[in-house]
């Protein structure tokens with residue numbers, strides 16, 4: 383705990399002052415548990431906690447698009463809340479961490495006083511009978527009853543600058559010193575840091591974008607994404623699982639005739655639903671779906687450590703390696719194959735209402751309303767209402783004469799949608815990196 387009473391976790395850094403870098407770190411399970419919990423966080427939670435300045439691909443623009451789009455484009459008002467403040471299916475575990483990363487109270491639920499049993503995890507969801515939910519209930523996880531969360535306790539962990547986590551041992555220290563080319567008499571300074579929630583979020587941002595997150599945090603280096611080339615193959619070979627809910631997506635793109643830039647695309651609700659729902663997907667599920675997070679960043683090493691090292695309790699592995707979605711948080715077309723938990727119960731409330739369709743037994747899965755309206759998507763995935771004014775604005779901003787522009791109709795299959803989703807996390811030009819010929 384820090385001096386002002388805020389919860390913190392401690393980590394000891396071993397620093398090469400001369401070269402201004404963190405060599406490695408050592409900690410007990412409290413710090414490592416918070417590190418592992420990164421994998422359970424939905425992308426929307428990360429963007430929100432970073433003040434919409436995560437700098438991760440197009441995610442900040444997607445988040446702002448949800449904020450700015452009128453409520454009438456969504457199935458219900460709570461749909462917007464679900465995307466901007468996603469619930470975390472691992473909330474029971476996260477509630478026991480020394481430092482919590484989410485600022486949404488995951489123990490709070492809403493219920494109807496008049497119609498017993500009906501409840502929701504999302505605010506403003508209506509009871510299917512009377513349209514309101516007027517009481518709040520709190521489901522407390524057993525805080526402090528178990529000392530182990532993800533990591534095995536009663537041991538020390540070694541963490542490298544690029545977030546490989548392993549059980550501490552003399553042999554490991556020797557091999558690290560060899561790897562780093564260090565002599566025993568090298569000038570290594572030891573510093574203990576106390577990290578609060580904001581510092582851990584800053585470490586997460588660095589873990590997503592940099593190979594040296596601990597060095598960056600300690601020396602307070604400005605976070606800028608390391609430059610990198612988009613991988614040649616956006617999708618590693620995958621088993622092509624059939625997705626019965628997926629239907630091909632039609633879109634129109636406005637691009638330059640020479641194929642160098644995409645101004646915008648005109649899309650329907652189906653496209654918007656898939657891309658908005660990305661905000662509810664936990665990082666661990668993204669790594670599972672694509673085989674890696676990014677050639678950039680070091681969060682992949684954290685994922686590998688859960689998979690390969692003996693530092694995580696067996697029963698917690700799947701929670702971190704293939705995190706699930708809370709009930710009703712999936713979307714109309716589950717192209718990433720993320721499993722959704724079945725609706726549950728909270729104390730004596732056992733009818734969880736579908737926030738997307740709060741009628742009895744509502745089965746709607748889409749966030750975005752089906753309709754005749756088209757949406758406009760820019761290259762960095764800012765999504766807005768299509769209007770002539772917006773279209774004209776985009777054409778003027780591009781400064782390309784209209785005789786050098788061409789409109790194309792495309793039909794996206796599942797592979798192309800997956801490529802676009804992957805590009806959404808890696809590039810600021812998602813449409814052009816996938817849809818323009820190389």
Ligand SMILES: [Zn+2]
Pocket residue numbers: 494495496497509510511512513514
């Ligand atoms: Zn009611």
